[in-house]
Amino acid sequence: MNASQLSPAQTPDQGSTQAPAAAVTASGGHSLYGGVTNRRVTVRDLAAAKQRGERWAMLTAYDALTAGVFDEAGIPVLLVGDSAGNCALGYESTVPVTMDEMTILSAAVVRGTKRAMVVGDLPFGSYQESPAQALRNAARLMKEAGVGAVKLEGGERSARTIELLTESGVPVMAHIGLTPQSVHALGGYPVQGRGDEAAHRLQRDAKAVQDAGAFAVVLEAVPAELAAHVTETMAIPTVGIGAGVGCDAQVLVWTDMAGMTAGRVPKFVKQYANLRAVLGDAAREYAEEVRGATFPAPEHSFK
Template sequence: MTTHASHQAAPTASAATSASGAAAPTAPTVPAAPTGNKPDSGKSLYGGKGSRRITVRDIAAAKERGEKWPMLTAYDAMTASVFDEAGIPVLLVGDSMGNCHLGYESTVPVTMDEITILAAAVVRGTKRALIVGDLPFGAYQEGPVQALRSATRLIKEAGVGAVKLEGGERSADQIELLVRSGIPVMAHIGLTPQSVNAFGGYPVQGRGEEAAQQLLRDAKAAQDAGAFAVVLELVPAELAAEATRSLHIPTVGIGAGVECDAQVLVWTDMAGLTSGRVPRFVKQYAQLRETLGEAARAFADDVIGSTYPAPEHAFH
C-alpha cells in the first residue's frame, strides 16, 4: 500500500500468469466455521472483546450487517499490541515495511524472510486482531504453486490468519488454489504498488470507461476465486462505491472514498511519523515524529546537563 515513499511494485501481466498450465481448479468453497468459532452477529469488529481471534467469517458477518471497520499496518510486536488493545480488528503486515521500516526506496526489495520475521512478531504482540501477511514481490508471480508455497510459509512460520496478494484477473488462479488449500486471501486491486515499474509511478487507477470496467472485472474475479476481501487503492470514489455495491465480500479502501466497507492506512502515515509529503488520502491523527524528536532532544539535554540520571534513577 501507498505511503509517502512507499508503494509496492508488481509484476508485468506476463509474469503473473500461471506457469503450471494445469487445468483450472474447481470453484473454491468457504469451510464451515468450527464449533465455538462462529461469528457473533451481535458483536462489532471494532473495539469488541472476545477470547479468540477475529476470523474471515467475522469479516463476512460484518459485511452482511453493514458494519464498517478499520485496518492498520503493523510491523512489530509493541506497535501491534497498541493497535490490538485499541480494538483495531485487522492488522496488515504489509510490504510497505520496505519504505517505512526497512529503509528501502520501494517495496520491491522486501523478501519472504523479512515478511515472515516481522509477521511473526506482530502475531506474538496481539491477541484478538486478524493478522494478514503480504506476499511480497516475486513470491507468487510464477503461478499458483509458488503462491501456495509462500503463503504456507507465512501461515506455518509466522502464524498469520490470512495472506494478501496483488491482482484480480491476473492472480485469480493463485487466489483459487490458496483458498482451496485452506488459506484465506485478501486481494488487492487498483493501484497495485508492486507494479510501480510497470505503471511508471503511482497514478490513480480506474479513470475512463475501459479502465473502470477492468477494475470491476478484477474485483469480480477476486471474489469468484474465493477472496474474503479486496483492497481498492487509489480508485475514484464513485467507482469504488460501485464495486462495493456489486460485491458480497467487503472492500477495503485506501484513497478510494468513503463508501468502501473498511479503510486502511499505513500506520506511520496515520500517526504522523512519516517525514515529508504524504499522499492526499492520508489523514494524520497524531504527530509522533515531532513528539519523538522532542523527547530525544529533552533526553540529550538532561544527559549533557547532568540532570539525568537523577538520584531517584540511581542504585546504592
C-alpha cells in the first residue's frame, strides 16, 4: 500500500490535563474522560466515544495503589497487561507469565479502582490451544478477578476464539500488529505492516477481529499512516501503541510513561515524569538520615 492511498491522521484533541467533573463534548454529550463518575466505563461508552470522534487514553496497571492513582486521574481504561512480566515480575519477556499471576494482579487492580474499565490480558498458552481453553481462562479472569473484559493477541488466527468468547458474554479487546507473545517467532519486536503484503494482512486481521465481535483492537508497532487508514475503516475503536496519532485511543506501559523503566525505552514512548530518579533520591535521603541518626526525629517518635 502506497502512502498516497492512505487517509491522513486526524488532529489530536487539545484538552485539559485534569479530569473535569462532567466534561462535555462539542456534540453536547458527556465525554469519556471525566464524564462517567457513578459507575465503571463500559464497552458502550467506548463505542459512543468512537462515534463522536473522542480520543481516550489507556494505561497499564499491575497493583491496587497505582491503579487507584490512574482511576482518580480519570483514565477510563486500565489494562492489566502481561507486560507485568517485564515491569513487575522480573521476566525478560511476557512469555513466562501465568494465569495465576494474571489473576492475582487483575484482582488487585479491580479492587483499587471504582470507575475505570479493567481489561485483563490472557497470557501466552492460556488461549492458543482452543477456543474452549480461552473461554475457561477468560471466565476465570472475570469470575475470580472481576475484570470487565479480556485482551488476546492475534487477528485472523484468533477470530474463532474471539467469536466464542463474545457469544459467551466475554467482551474482547483484540491485539494485532506486533504481538509480544510471539517474540520468539518474530525474532524480536519489529515494526509490522510495512510493505503492501504486510499492510493488507494487517487490514485483514483488523476486519477479522471486528467481524468476530471484538469491541476494540490494539495496533502495536504499525506505521502511522497505515494505522490511521485502518482506524478510519473500522467501526470499533483502535488503540495505538507505536501506531501514530491517527488511532482512536492510545496506550502506554505505565512504567515507561512515568519514567520508572531503567535504560532504553521504545521509540514510541514519551516519558511524562522521572519517577525512578525521584524514588531513588528519596531512598538515598532516607538511608543517609538513618545512618546519621537524624531519623527518626522526636516528631516521629512516641513518648
